[in-house]
């Protein structure tokens with residue numbers, strides 16, 4: 003068993019978090035991850051209102067008695083109402099990404115549940131990690147440039163970002179971006195991380211509702227077959243290469259550069275949702291990290307986490323056996 007500050011603080015068996023996954027992270031996947039000892043997450047942005055989110059929380063509770071988290075992607079629409087609902091429903095783990103989490107963290111602190119709710123904040127740089135810590139986050143997730151979905155603007159890879167953030171904050175740090183097998187997991191722990199978060203790897207699991215075409219595209223992809231889009235509008239994000247992303251790239255490279263109105267029809271959430279859920283990859287885009295090059299199958303969540311945990315432990319045992327007295 004790999005125990006860290008993070009597993010103790012969050013009450014988990016394994017220091018492994020399933021990333022918020024736009025359009026893909028519902029109760030089924032979250033419960034599977036939590037039942038396998040990690041921390042599953044439901045992505046709040048997928049729910050239009052309090053009642054649909056409440057039903058999803060109840061559905062998740064019906065599938066697991068383990069802790070799970072709600073992921074709040076900020077900056078698109080106000081989510082304070084849904085945070086209230088989550089607290090009301092007894093959710094005690096939340097994560098924030100893609101925006102300033104200050105108001106949401108204050109909302110938790112003012113709710114009187116400050117000592118019960120555990121807060122994760124995704125960051126891609128030292129300053130954001132320090133800010134999250136000063137606001138009251140309990141753990142930061144450091145997401146490197148290899149990752150799938152939205153990224154930081156500084157293009158810092160995980161191998162440098164994680165130790166930099168570990169040196170800058172006292173709270174636990176999870177490593178994210180580019181992790182998909184036992185080697186990445188062991189490497190993250192060896193860097194000093196208190197655990198890991200994975201996004202792309204969880205898309206290619208049986209319990210994820212992603213279309214089979216998306217999962218097969220991840221299995222087939224090399225590490226060279228992702229591309230960063232939306233940089234021209236200041237919010238870089240990594241997707242799987244394809245016809246549609248190539249159109250986006252061409253538009254973004256045009257002179258003068260496009261404004262957001264020109265880009266919107268190409269990068270709209272619906273384009274992502276249809277491709278991810280209906281498998282029409284040529285008419286949209288799907289988020290994916292460079293770790294796609296390390297994904298060769300579509301296991302169950304439990305198979306994946308057992309394999310990674312056993313493998314990481316074995317790696318550490320082997321490494322320890324190699325150390326000889328001087």
Ligand SMILES: Cc1cc2nc3c(=O)[nH]c(=O)nc-3n(C[C@H](O)[C@H](O)[C@H](O)COP(=O)(O)O)c2cc1C
Pocket residue numbers: 020021022023024025026045073075098099124145148149150151152178179180181199200201202203205288289290291292293
């Ligand atoms: C399909 C997909 C959708 C994502 N959507 C979200 C999201 O809604 N909220 C979030 O916090 N992160 C989101 N991310 C980022 C992941 O949570 C995670 O930080 C990232 O995938 C880590 O890099 P990896 O893909 O190399 O594991 C998404 C990533 C992917 C691949």
